[in-house]
Amino acid sequence: MLDDRSTSAAIASAKPTIAVLGIGAIEQHSHHLPIGTDWIAVSEVSQRVAAELNALWIPAIPFSMSECHGPMAGTVWLKPATLAAVLRDVAQSLREQDIRKLLVLNGHGGNFVIEPTIQAINQEFPDFRIVMPSEVWATIVGEPPIFETAGTEVHAGESETSTELYLNPDNVKSERVDYVPPVGREFLDYAFMDQVSPDGMWGTSSKGSAAKGERAIAAQVHAIVAFAKQAFEVLR
Amino acid sequence: MTKVTSVMLTWQNTAWEYQAHPPQIAILPLACLEPHAAHLPIGTDRIIIGEIARRVAEQIGAPTMLLPTWSLGTSGHHAGKTGAIYLRFETLWAVVRDVVTSLHEHGIHQVAVINNHGSAMTGTTRPIGNFIVKTAVRQLNYETPGLTAIWVQPFAAARAELANLFPSARSELHAGAVETSLLMRLARDLVGALPPDHVPDVAPNYLDFAPFKKIAPRGIWGKPSEASADQGARALEIIVQATTDYITTTFKQLKEIKQRG
Numbered sequence: 317m318l319d320d321r322s323t324s325a326a327i328a329s330a331k332p333t334i335a336v337l338g339i340g341a342i343e344q345h346s347h348h349l350p351i352g353t354d355w356i357a358v359s360e361v362s363q364r365v366a367a368e369l370n371a372l373w374i375p376a377i378p379f380s381m382s383e384c385h386g387p388m389a390g391t392v393w394l395k396p397a398t399l400a401a402v403l404r405d406v407a408q409s410l411r412e413q414d415i416r417k418l419l420v421l422n423g424h425g426g427n428f429v430i431e432p433t434i435q436a437i438n439q440e441f442p443d444f445r446i447v448m449p450s451e452v453w454a455t456i457v458g459e460p461p462i463f464e465t466a467g468t469e470v471h472a473g474e475s476e477t478s479t480e481l482y483l484n485p486d487n488v489k490s491e492r493v494d495y496v497p498p499v500g501r502e503f504l505d506y507a508f509m510d511q512v513s514p515d516g517m518w519g520t521s522s523k524g525s526a527a528k529g530e531r532a533i534a535a536q537v538h539a540i541v542a543f544a545k546q547a548f549e550v551l552r
Numbered sequence: 553m554t555k556v557t558s559v560m561l562t563w564q565n566t567a568w569e570y571q572a573h574p575p576q577i578a579i580l581p582l583a584c585l586e587p588h589a590a591h592l593p594i595g596t597d598r599i600i601i602g603e604i605a606r607r608v609a610e611q612i613g614a615p616t617m618l619l620p621t622w623s624l625g626t627s628g629h630h631a632g633k634t635g636a637i638y639l640r641f642e643t644l645w646a647v648v649r650d651v652v653t654s655l656h657e658h659g660i661h662q663v664a665v666i667n668n669h670g671s672a673m674t675g676t677t678r679p680i681g682n683f684i685v686k687t688a689v690r691q692l693n694y695e696t697p698g699l700t701a702i703w704v705q706p707f708a709a710a711r712a713e714l715a716n717l718f719p720s721a722r723s724e725l726h727a728g729a730v731e732t733s734l735l736m737r738l739a740r741d742l743v744g745a746l747p748p749d750h751v752p753d754v755a756p757n758y759l760d761f762a763p764f765k766k767i768a769p770r771g772i773w774g775k776p777s778e779a780s781a782d783q784g785a786r787a788l789e790i791i792v793q794a795t796t797d798y799i800t801t802t803f804k805q806l807k808e809i810k811q812r813g
Contacts, residue, residue: 320598324635340620351563393651401640402624487564487565
């Protein structure tokens with residue numbers, strides 16, 4: 317595994333051509349999930365993906381665009397321009413050391429600045445490719461879908477509860493709130509989460525299970541690895 | 553109602569636990585990713601800072617929020633070398649500004665930035681490494697009424713005791729006795745064969761003028777030959793104590809200063 321526990325020389329002699337960077341978040345996750353849920357999940361998934369791709373794993377970024385949760389406790393954030401600058405600087409650092417492919421895994425659904433940033437980086441650096449699977453990887457996996465409520469969850473619901481029960485069960489509380497607000501998810505462009513859902517829930521957490529989480533993580537890693545291999549091949 | 557005196561909350565707690573035990577202090581640990589000669593991993597600072605920050609947060613004696621360690625610093629002096637993943641100074645400034653401001657907006661008005669580990673070469677007035685954090689903290693205090701933000705570098709806070717433990721502490725900047733000893737204590741399996749000691753003949757500000765590899769061609773600035781796991785264990789205790797003391801004393805003094813004003 318090429319990661320931050322490796323020496324510079326060990327990484328250099330392995331000559332990785334791809335780096336993997338997960339984007340996490342520290343934000344309210346309703347009554348039962350820890351505030352680090354997104355960071356914990358994307359750290360694990362990105363490590364497994366990096367291992368399969370023989371890529372360099374960069375420690376997942378812990379903060380991102382969590383301002384959508386407004387005043388809810390346990391939430392910190394980066395402004396969109398800051399997150400964009402972080403991605404650009406990481407890309408530049410990698411270019412300078414002759415790693416020219418970056419796979420970004422977005423662990424928090426609210427990070428909408430990433431797509432424009434990725435396009436801009438690809439335009440600015442023609443010798444560098446940065447790619448990201450679409451956000452559906454997190455919740456809609458498996459055929460038939462592993463999650464019964466696939467498509468209705470935005471936050472802290474069946475899929476996040478399942479993943480956390482699998483990865484970090486000691487820190488999942490027993491309380492479960494189920495609530496799907498009667499509005500489109502674009503309402504988070506217009507109001508804060510606590511206004512749309514005072515319990516900070518957008519989904520059906522009671523349907524979460526560790527077994528689903530284990531299957532989903534495996535399916536996600538498989539799908540992401542396939543995506544990355546194909547994308548970097550097509551873009552060669 | 554239970555009186556809460558010392559509660560540490562982290563990324564493993566829920567928002568409702570934060571609501572029940574509102575933190576009075578937040579600790580934001582900053583590290584960096586950079587080559588560390590032949591014998592230490594690129595994440596050396598993240599390992600050291602993560603451990604120091606956790607122990608400081610546990611000891612502080614007030615309800616405290618420990619944030620995850622932010623791994624990306626301003627290591628541009630290592631640009632181009634494998635393992636150097638860094639931010640421009642403006643970017644790190646914005647990260648500190650955004651995180652600390654959002655903490656303040658959530659009711660946490662005392663924030664201590666543990667700005668990488670620094671060096672026993674200097675005191676607590678000028679950081680070595682991630683220098684922009686000094687400006688970031690200053691501006692936060694000027695621009696955010698009601699917020700008290702401070703920064704500290706643990707090796708600098710503990711410089712007198714570190715100089716007693718390691719003859720070379722005051723001449724170490726990178727991958728020397730102190731860093732190596734701490735890794736021997738915290739992650740022995742990650743420490744490789746020690747390279748020869750090397751202390752360049754110039755002041756550290758030369759790193760503003762030229763890449764690290766030009767100023768210190770061996771990739772090292774210190775004397776790893778003085779390192780041991782036992783020394784690392786002792787160093788860790790004194791560093792944690794000195795950092796905790798700096799934070800608590802400084803917040804107390806600032807409270808008095810601001811009440812007078």
